[in-house]
Amino acid sequence: MSIKLSSxxxxxxxxxGFLMMSVIISAQTTASTATNPTSTPEVYTAxxxxxxxxxxxxxxxxxxxxxxxxxNFTGSDWCGWCKRLTASVFSQDAFxxxxxxxxxxxxxxxxxxxxxxxxxxxxxxxxxxxxxxxxYPTVWVFNLSKDEKVNQYSIEALGKTGYTATxxxxxxxxxxxxxxx
Numbered sequence: 001m002s003i004k005l006s007s008x009x010x011x012x013x014x015x016x017g018f019l020m021m022s023v024i025i026s027a028q029t030t031a032s033t034a035t036n037p038t039s040t041p042e043v044y045t046a047x048x049x050x051x052x053x054x055x056x057x058x059x060x061x062x063x064x065x066x067x068x069x070x071x072n073f074t075g076s077d078w079c080g081w082c083k084r085l086t087a088s089v090f091s092q093d094a095f096x097x098x099x100x101x102x103x104x105x106x107x108x109x110x111x112x113x114x115x116x117x118x119x120x121x122x123x124x125x126x127x128x129x130x131x132x133x134x135x136y137p138t139v140w141v142f143n144l145s146k147d148e149k150v151n152q153y154s155i156e157a158l159g160k161t162g163y164t165a166t167x168x169x170x171x172x173x174x175x176x177x178x179x180x181x
């Protein structure tokens with residue numbers, strides 16, 4: 001499955017906007033830390049161990065390894081189906097072993113009871129809009145390429161899924177998406 005040309009343009013614009021806002025936020029954070037040296041930068045990690053939270057990190061690893069990105073759009077602290085997917089699939093050793101060999105894991109969280117860093121919130125919102133996420137959990141598998149001159153990503157969507165009850169069902173579905181490439 002691939003995103004239509006008009007959607008690709010939207011994705012590029014959204015991700016470009018995200019990147020510009022990330023630079024602005026990073027500059028503001030740096031300035032704030034410079035004026036208040038006792039403040040420590042907030043460290044944010046994924047709910048699921050081994051998952052990344054930053055699309056730039058996921059892209060770098062994907063580019064280096066040739067593996068596609070598996071992005072989990074989740075409401076980690078409120079979404080019942082998301083919690084079930086984590087319990088039945090993502091927390092299982094069989095999934096972790098499969099993922100290690102096949103994909104780069106990216107968690108895009110939309111919690112209600114905790115606050116994410118502003119740059120992560122913006123990244124997650126922009127990617128949810130670019131992928132037209134309408135509910136949780138939504139899991140997209142995709143490749144990224146980057147135009148370094150304009151600092152923009154292009155997305156090659158391989159497919160999406162949602163809740164599945166078993167590791168075998170989930171990984172078989174993702175394997176099929178990756179074979180279509």
